[in-house]
Amino acid sequence: MGLMKNAALMGVTAILIVFLPRFFQTPPPVITEGYVAPGFEDVLETFRANFESGRDPRTGGAAFAAYHRGKKVVDIWGGFADYESKRKWQQDTISIFFSSTKGVASVCIAMLVDRGLLDYNKPVAHYWPEFAQKGKEKVTVKDMLEHKAGIFVSAPPGLSLELLQDVAKAGELMARTEPQWEYDGHTHGYHGFTFGPLVNELLRRVDPQHRTLGQFFKEEIAKPFGIDFHIGLPLESNHRVARLLVDNRPVLVLLLESLRTSDGRQSVKHMIATNAILEMMDNVNEIADLRVFNNPAYRAIELPSANGIGSAAGLAKLYGIISSGGIDPVTNRTLLSKERIDDFLNFEPPSVDRTLGLPISFNRGMMKVYKFVDGVTMFGHHGSGGQWGCADPGHQVGFAYVSSIMLHNPIGDDPRTNQLVQSLYRCVQKIENH
Numbered sequence: 001m002g003l004m005k006n007a008a009l010m011g012v013t014a015i016l017i018v019f020l021p022r023f024f025q026t027p028p029p030v031i032t033e034g035y036v037a038p039g040f041e042d043v044l045e046t047f048r049a050n051f052e053s054g055r056d057p058r059t060g061g062a063a064f065a066a067y068h069r070g071k072k073v074v075d076i077w078g079g080f081a082d083y084e085s086k087r088k089w090q091q092d093t094i095s096i097f098f099s100s101t102k103g104v105a106s107v108c109i110a111m112l113v114d115r116g117l118l119d120y121n122k123p124v125a126h127y128w129p130e131f132a133q134k135g136k137e138k139v140t141v142k143d144m145l146e147h148k149a150g151i152f153v154s155a156p157p158g159l160s161l162e163l164l165q166d167v168a169k170a171g172e173l174m175a176r177t178e179p180q181w182e183y184d185g186h187t188h189g190y191h192g193f194t195f196g197p198l199v200n201e202l203l204r205r206v207d208p209q210h211r212t213l214g215q216f217f218k219e220e221i222a223k224p225f226g227i228d229f230h231i232g233l234p235l236e237s238n239h240r241v242a243r244l245l246v247d248n249r250p251v252l253v254l255l256l257e258s259l260r261t262s263d264g265r266q267s268v269k270h271m272i273a274t275n276a277i278l279e280m281m282d283n284v285n286e287i288a289d290l291r292v293f294n295n296p297a298y299r300a301i302e303l304p305s306a307n308g309i310g311s312a313a314g315l316a317k318l319y320g321i322i323s324s325g326g327i328d329p330v331t332n333r334t335l336l337s338k339e340r341i342d343d344f345l346n347f348e349p350p351s352v353d354r355t356l357g358l359p360i361s362f363n364r365g366m367m368k369v370y371k372f373v374d375g376v377t378m379f380g381h382h383g384s385g386g387q388w389g390c391a392d393p394g395h396q397v398g399f400a401y402v403s404s405i406m407l408h409n410p411i412g413d414d415p416r417t418n419q420l421v422q423s424l425y426r427c428v429q430k431i432e433n434h
Contacts, residue, residue: 067320
């Protein structure tokens, strides 16, 4: 009997030791800093409210920045870059933007079109002959950028982080990969990871210096225009990177959680009906484990579909220049012509994506964004976990949001960015109507 009592006492003591301290833990403080121009104070209040309400968990960090009419009007940040070490998010903190990188890669491709080195309407095989395998000979540059090439699986057999370090070998794998459907120029299925090695090899074939996309971006955009963004992060910059906090629950649990929204239910229903879930899970490898992006060696890999790392202010500046006519008001350098910017606005009506099961409109690598504010159409790209980068030439607004907390919300249904962008546009409309 004494033995049972001792065992029970030890069990209760263990529970108290593990769980009792949590009841007395003080929640992390709400930390927000930065700059807002006169008239944009409401954006800072909304940003702080995200942390106070728990929409942005306080153990992580985030940043939001915006440009209006060529000027930076918002540059705010908050929370922790690494809560365990109590490292606060700073103005120069950078974080991974995941698929928002696709929008940046699409700007690089558009620059080559501006220079007459690429034509959206020509077959990819015109520039990359080896791509004309297994039914891909008619896929145009525009179609490839719009996820119509049929290489949509998460990671085709053989595609690994190690292989991605060699752009040419990754390109060879893309050329050999058989499409998941017969090319028709209409069907699109989101190329989550494969978009990166596809555009990287295409740019390398076309660029007169045969640079990789990361090198091209650095030399043609980042340095000349002062854009704090990297596709392939230098090792010496890793001290600035926020620690990524990933939800490690099983994929099926996350899918069930997504059923709480109508878009989530529609997407899951589609994936089950089309076996897309099984196709993706069959091809999942280390690339799909987002925790690897806390490894500096992996951050250095050029993956233009998912591994762009930068600041919200940097990406907002890029879209700010585009939204105000393509000319940097500081340097007077041209980033993109008006024709290319108009191209990005020339969207077709949304149609159901074969991978995601949601109505999406892709155009030359950009997504049509219309859910944030009624009556306002933007282009840009969403990133896993809630990242965003967008341009609105109509109101000359460019903005970006980045967070180290990987929340799983359907595209365009993240309460953090929804609140921030709506607040931003309330301020913009007041200024424009003044």
